[in-house]
Amino acid sequence: MRNSFKRMVTFILWAVLVATGFAVFAEDVNEPLKAMLCKQVGDGCQIRETSHWLIAHHADPKWVDATAKMLERTHDLFFEQFKKAGFEPQPLGQKLVCVLLGKQEQFVQYLERVRDSVGQSPPAEPPVAEPGKAKPRAGLGSYSERTNRIQMCDIRAMLPQPNRTRDTARLELENVARTAHEAAHQLSFNTGILQQHVGYPMWLGEGLAANFEFSDAEKPFGPLTGNLSPRAARLKQLCADGKVVPLKQMVTMSPYEAHQPENKGPTYVQGWGLFRFLFTERPRQLKQYLAALADRPRGPVRRSEVLATFEAAFGPIDELDHGWQQFLKRLCSGESKD
Numbered sequence: 427m428r429n430s431f432k433r434m435v436t437f438i439l440w441a442v443l444v445a446t447g448f449a450v451f452a453e454d455v456n457e458p459l460k461a462m463l464c465k466q467v468g469d470g471c472q473i474r475e476t477s478h479w480l481i482a483h484h485a486d487p488k489w490v491d492a493t494a495k496m497l498e499r500t501h502d503l504f505f506e507q508f509k510k511a512g513f514e515p516q517p518l519g520q521k522l523v524c525v526l527l528g529k530q531e532q533f534v535q536y537l538e539r540v541r542d543s544v545g546q547s548p549p550a551e552p553p554v555a556e557p558g559k560a561k562p563r564a565g566l567g568s569y570s571e572r573t574n575r576i577q578m579c580d581i582r583a584m585l586p587q588p589n590r591t592r593d594t595a596r597l598e599l600e601n602v603a604r605t606a607h608e609a610a611h612q613l614s615f616n617t618g619i620l621q622q623h624v625g626y627p628m629w630l631g632e633g634l635a636a637n638f639e640f641s642d643a644e645k646p647f648g649p650l651t652g653n654l655s656p657r658a659a660r661l662k663q664l665c666a667d668g669k670v671v672p673l674k675q676m677v678t679m680s681p682y683e684a685h686q687p688e689n690k691g692p693t694y695v696q697g698w699g700l701f702r703f704l705f706t707e708r709p710r711q712l713k714q715y716l717a718a719l720a721d722r723p724r725g726p727v728r729r730s731e732v733l734a735t736f737e738a739a740f741g742p743i744d745e746l747d748h749g750w751q752q753f754l755k756r757l758c759s760g761e762s763k764d
Contacts, residue, residue: 485528515617533579569611633697715739
């Protein structure tokens with residue numbers, strides 16, 4: 427009788443935990459993943475768990491703590507703002523993975539081990555730099571769609587000690603802003619906002635992630651806030667120099683074209699602005715556009731078909747361009763419709 431009562435109490439407690447969301451992630455499910463991560467990270471690997479992430483790390487504990495907090499902040503702001511805009515992000519079905527390494531050689535070794543495991547090393551993206559500041563070297567972090575992981579190397583490890591000491595605050599801001607950028611990539615593919623292996627235009631994927639960068643780490647951030655990415659200043663400069671890529675050219679640019687050195691920077695910068703414009707002023711049409719891209723047959727697509735898909739959601743591009751130009755004018759003047 428006593429054993430039956432204990433089993434009943436245990437069952438009730440478990441049901442309450444599940445109902446309140448405290449038992450969504452089963453510990454034993456993650457054990458094989460933890461073992462694999464530690465094997466790929468190498469000696470010294472530790473695992474840090476947050477509500478929604480497994481963080482495999484061999485890095486400065488303070489950076490790990492800052493990253494853990496920023497990942498969870500990004501999760502909450504991502505869900506809050508996409509819901510406000512009328513989207514329906516789905517709750518995570520499992521904990522996501524983030525890998526943090528404090529030294530470049532460790533990061534390179536990790537990428538090599540991942541390449542050996544899955545057949546391809548995850549690509550790496552350059553970090554965000556403040557206007558007028560030199561960027562640290564590229565290849566410090568990325569979200570990999572193939573492995574569904576974030577992997578990052580401490581930006582500070584790439585600079586000589588004198589520079590690191592002098593620019594500590596700026597580098598720490600870049601580290602956490604980059605965390606939010608990569609987390610937004612990862613969340614978009616794990617909440618149903620974007621679908622795996624669709625092949626989204628670079629301006630769209632990078633624009634979405636860039637909208638979760640910020641200039642002030644203490645304030646809320648995201649496309650519905652005024653806490654803008656440093657890319658905003660670069661877009662203002664493109665406007666001042668008359669170098670903004672025409673809207674039709676931007677939205678029909680092929681992946682090959684977008685990755686060319688002369689196009690990649692403007693694509694990231696204008697992608698930030700264009701996604702913000704559509705998310706804040708055309709959210710229903712943006713949702714329709716994302717659904718159309720997800721349903722599009724896989725394989726090469728002609729430029730005319732790319733434009734047709736875009737115009738089916740947003741209307742004639744010449745008409746949309748009028749709103750885009752007004753958005754740019756407000757940005758350059760410091761005005762906002764948020």
